[in-house]
Amino acid sequence: MDQEKLIKATKMMIEAFGEDPDREGLRETPERVAKMYAEIFSSLDAKRPEAVTNYKVFHVADTPEMVVVQEIPFYSMCEHHLLPFFGTVSVAYVPKNGRVIGLSKIPRLVDFVSHKPGMQERVTTELVQELTRLLDPAGVAVVVAARHMCMEMRGVTKAGQFTYTSHFTGAFFDQPNLKQEFLDQVRGRP
Numbered sequence: 001m002d003q004e005k006l007i008k009a010t011k012m013m014i015e016a017f018g019e020d021p022d023r024e025g026l027r028e029t030p031e032r033v034a035k036m037y038a039e040i041f042s043s044l045d046a047k048r049p050e051a052v053t054n055y056k057v058f059h060v061a062d063t064p065e066m067v068v069v070q071e072i073p074f075y076s077m078c079e080h081h082l083l084p085f086f087g088t089v090s091v092a093y094v095p096k097n098g099r100v101i102g103l104s105k106i107p108r109l110v111d112f113v114s115h116k117p118g119m120q121e122r123v124t125t126e127l128v129q130e131l132t133r134l135l136d137p138a139g140v141a142v143v144v145a146a147r148h149m150c151m152e153m154r155g156v157t158k159a160g161q162f163t164y165t166s167h168f169t170g171a172f173f174d175q176p177n178l179k180q181e182f183l184d185q186v187r188g189r190p
């Protein structure tokens with residue numbers, strides 16, 4: 001990420017607001033903002049989740065029916081307004097041939113797909129795609145519940161609403177009872 005450019009752009013924005021970029025409270029703001037974007041858009045630099053951590057696959061003798069990780073908090077930025085959207089992601093997968101992944105890798109994948117400018121729909125589908133690529137499970141289920149600051153602090157200004165998105169593949173798509181079991185676990189828990 002081009003830190004110099006971000007520093008210059010932030011200074012220009014402060015000037016465009018009609019504010020004084022040299023006043024005490026704002027003097028170091030361009031540097032802070034540049035560092036902040038490097039952090040919250042870290043996936044633009046990493047490009048692939050494997051650049052941040054390994055995604056070792058483990059083998060277990062008895063394959064569980066499904067693995068569920070509930071309500072993983074996430075923060076992202078909408079690409080339309082560069083304002084935050086945030087909430088929780090619940091993820092489940094059905095292992096194939098005893099293949100499982102370290103549990104912490106699922107929140108790490110959530111961070112990877114959300115640390116760039118995006119849309120809630122893409123957080124949802126990219127998470128499914130990455131888990132499928134890394135583990136090749138028999139099915140993946142993802143439900144995202146999020147609040148969008150671009151709908152709360154500006155524009156339509158409707159506060160406190162959750163937007164839900166979901167994506168189901170493989171066994172979750174083919175077997176309605178499995179999908180229902182997952183939904184029963186995450187329902188009403190935004």
Ligand SMILES: Nc1nc2c(ncn2[C@@H]2O[C@H](COP(=O)(O)OP(=O)(O)OP(=O)(O)O)[C@@H](O)[C@H]2O)c(=O)[nH]1
Nearest residue numbers: 078079080085118119120121148150151154155156
């Ligand atoms: N589908 C989807 N839309 C989003 C997401 N985040 C923001 N948006 C919407 O993106 C749209 C951008 O629409 P535009 O008409 O170009 O922007 P705008 O004039 O600022 O729209 P308003 O928000 O209605 O004032 C808005 O309707 C936002 O609510 C998201 O994650 N998914």
Ligand SMILES: [Zn+2]
Nearest residue numbers: 078080081150
């Ligand atoms: Zn927006």
